[in-house]
Amino acid sequence: MSQLKELLTSLSPTKLGEAIQKSQIYRSVFRVGVPVSDRKRMLVMLGNVFLHLHPVKVRKSGIRLRFTWCMGGITFFLFLVLTFTGLLLMFYYRPTIEYAYVDIIDLREQVPLGIMREIHRWGAHAMVISVWLHMVRVFMTGSYKPPREFNWGVGVILLVLTLLLSFTGYLLPWDQLAMWAITVGSNMARATPFAGYEGPGANLLTLGENIPLISSTSDARFALLGGTRVGEMALLRFYVLHCVGLPLVAGFLMAVHFWRIRRDGGISGPL
Amino acid sequence: MSKVNPPLRAAKPGEPADAGRRSFFSWMSLAWVSFTASMLAAGTATARFMFPNVLFEPPLTFRAGRPEELQVGIVDERFKDSNQVWLVREGGGIYALSTTCTHLGCTPNWLSAEQKFKCPCHGSGFYITGINFEGPAPRPLERFAISLADDGQLVIDKGRKFQQEKGQWELPGAYLEF
Numbered sequence: 016m017s018q019l020k021e022l023l024t025s026l027s028p029t030k031l032g033e034a035i036q037k038s039q040i041y042r043s044v045f046r047v048g049v050p051v052s053d054r055k056r057m058l059v060m061l062g063n064v065f066l067h068l069h070p071v072k073v074r075k076s077g078i079r080l081r082f083t084w085c086m087g088g089i090t091f092f093l094f095l096v097l098t099f100t101g102l103l104l105m106f107y108y109r110p111t112i113e114y115a116y117v118d119i120i121d122l123r124e125q126v127p128l129g130i131m132r133e134i135h136r137w138g139a140h141a142m143v144i145s146v147w148l149h150m151v152r153v154f155m156t157g158s159y160k161p162p163r164e165f166n167w168g169v170g171v172i173l174l175v176l177t178l179l180l181s182f183t184g185y186l187l188p189w190d191q192l193a194m195w196a197i198t199v200g201s202n203m204a205r206a207t208p209f210a211g212y213e214g215p216g217a218n219l220l221t222l223g224e225n226i227p228l229i230s231s232t233s234d235a236r237f238a239l240l241g242g243t244r245v246g247e248m249a250l251l252r253f254y255v256l257h258c259v260g261l262p263l264v265a266g267f268l269m270a271v272h273f274w275r276i277r278r279d280g281g282i283s284g285p286l
Numbered sequence: 287m288s289k290v291n292p293p294l295r296a297a298k299p300g301e302p303a304d305a306g307r308r309s310f311f312s313w314m315s316l317a318w319v320s321f322t323a324s325m326l327a328a329g330t331a332t333a334r335f336m337f338p339n340v341l342f343e344p345p346l347t348f349r350a351g352r353p354e355e356l357q358v359g360i361v362d363e364r365f366k367d368s369n370q371v372w373l374v375r376e377g378g379g380i381y382a383l384s385t386t387c388t389h390l391g392c393t394p395n396w397l398s399a400e401q402k403f404k405c406p407c408h409g410s411g412f413y414i415t416g417i418n419f420e421g422p423a424p425r426p427l428e429r430f431a432i433s434l435a436d437d438g439q440l441v442i443d444k445g446r447k448f449q450q451e452k453g454q455w456e457l458p459g460a461y462l463e464f
Contacts, residue, residue, distance in 0.1 A: 195392050195407055202391040238336045242343055244370075 068273040070281045077282045082156065086149035091269065093142040098262065100135040108187070110254035112247050115189035139181055146177045166275040169268055176265045183257035186250060197253070198245050204236035211235045344369050350440040353380055353464050361396045361414065371430060371442055372396065372403075374414060379463040382442045383416050384428040403427070417450065426450040431459040 035041050036048075050056040060071045076082070107126055108118045123129045150170065153159055159167035186197045209216040212227065212234040220228040231243050241248030276282060348369055356362050356375040365371045370393070372383040385393050392407035402419075403412040410421030417426045431446035440462070448460035455461065 198392060199390040199407065232341070233337060241336075241338065242341055244343070246343070248338075248342075 068270060068277060070277045073282055083282060084148060084152050086145050086152050090142055090145045090149055093138050093145060094265070094269070096138045097135060097142065100131055100138065101258065103131055104135060105258060110187065110250050112189065112250065115187065115250060119188045119190075139184060143177060143181050146174055150174060163275075163279045166272060166279055169272045169275065173265060173268050173272060176261055176268070180257060180261045180265065183253040183261065186245070186253045187257065189250060194245055197249065201236055201239055201245065201249075204239055205231075205234065207235040346444040348442055349435065350382075350442050352438055353434070353440055353462070356380060359414075361398070363396060365442075366393075369442070369444070371444070373440070373442075375464070376414075379461050380432060380440065381416075381461050382430040382432045384430060384444075384447065386428070387423060388418065388425045388427060389421070389423040429455060429460050432462045433459065434462065 047055055047058045047062065050059050057071050060066045060069060104122065107122055109115065119132065122132045153167070153170070182197075182200060185200075186193045205211045206214040208214050209220065210229070211217065212229050212231050214234075217227070217229060217234075222228060231237065237243065239249075239252065240246075241252045348365075350365055350369075350371070350373060353375070356373055358375050358377060360375070362373040362375075365373065366385055370385045372385055374381055374383060387394050387405040387407065387410055389405065389408055389410050392405050394403040394405040394410065394412065396402075397404050401414055403414075403416075405411070405421065405423070408422050410418060410423035412418050412423070412427050415426075416429065418424075426449075429448045429450075431443040431448070433441050433443070435441045443459075446459060448454035448457060
């Protein structure tokens with residue numbers, strides 16, 4: 016009887032908690048224990064692979080919503096949503112002329128939770144908007160000034176990558192809108208200086224009188240489309256860029272972006 | 287007294303004392319030059335990977351039937367989808383028009399009732415000759431080289447184009463008298 020009582024006492028929440036905190040599994044995950052001092056809190060931030068990108072201390076005034084609009088955070092959140100929903104869409108979508116369009120229809124009509132593709136689409140629109148608003152906020156608060164000018168540059172590249180992700184995703188439904196939007200959009204690449212066959216400088220890149228060094232089958236637009244018109248190869252290239260190439264580069268630069276926020280003195284506010 | 291680093295090896299008779307170091311540096315620069323060259327070559331080859339040698343697209347030069355099959359004043363649309371070319375026969379001869387709008391590259395439609403090519407993207411309009419007259423298109427449709435093969439068939443060469451604004455429609459090949 017007394018043994019049972021002892022056992023029940025040992026199962027009390029306090030004792031159980033202590034036992035868990037002393038276990039090897041717990042101690043291997045939470046190495047510095049419960050952070051009760053500022054020093055311990057800093058160690059948590061520094062010792063965690065995800066948190067170490069963040070500033071150790073954040074000024075209360077710096078994260079006021081009226082000041083930051085939370086646009087950078089919202090942009091990152093949308094990126095995570097798009098990565099997750101995009102990954103799910105990849106289980107059904109096949110990037111070929113034969114299947115691309117019907118797979119999109121199928122995702123809406125037959126696959127459970129038919130709004131998955133709409134979440135991805137609206138999320139993409141929202142991310143383009145939020146990334147612009149983030150840029151406006153950073154500009155308005157003067158947060159691009161030294162020592163943050165490097166991070167402004169990284170941000171501009173991330174903005175371009177966001178637009179390119181939006182542009183490459185545009186083709187994937189393979190409907191009339193996609194087809195002609197990418198036809199029009201990729202025609203701009205024809206006018207790339209010294210890299211597009213109709214661009215400025217293209218007439219300088221000739222051998223002798225009129226043997227062109229770059230043509231419609233060797234210029235920037237061709238590299239983008241994998242052909243002279245928007246077709247099978249363009250769909251495949253845009254798919255690979257959209258799902259692998261651009262997100263990889265964007266993810267890498269985002270890590271740099273967040274790291275530099277910390278290195279350059281926190282989210283915002285005067286230094 | 288300044289300290290002098292000892293040479294890597296003893297100098298041979300008649301050789302400056304730091305010859306070993308000099309030869310070390312010249313080997314180092316050779317190594318760097320070769321390394322840079324190999325990296326550039328690898329980069330170029332990788333970039334070249336993105337430009338395929340064979341395209342699974344219709345060839346640039348194709349045969350388009352016998353000229354008698356075309357009727358005067360009628361826009362022939364048989365080769366619009368496959369080769370992006372309209373064939374037009376008028377009183378004096380035949381020309382091959384590109385179906386690529388000169389504004390941003392969409393494909394206009396031939397509206398026979400209104401006798402014009404009308405682009406659905408941004409509303410550019412072209413006469414049957416290819417001359418632009420409405421909408422944002424900055425210049426006329428391009429024409430492709432047209433000729434007759436030995437077997438009496440029309441041959442269209444999309445590799446050679448003729449632009450009206452450059453006066454090229456007057457050149458031989460832009461127009462087949464028939």
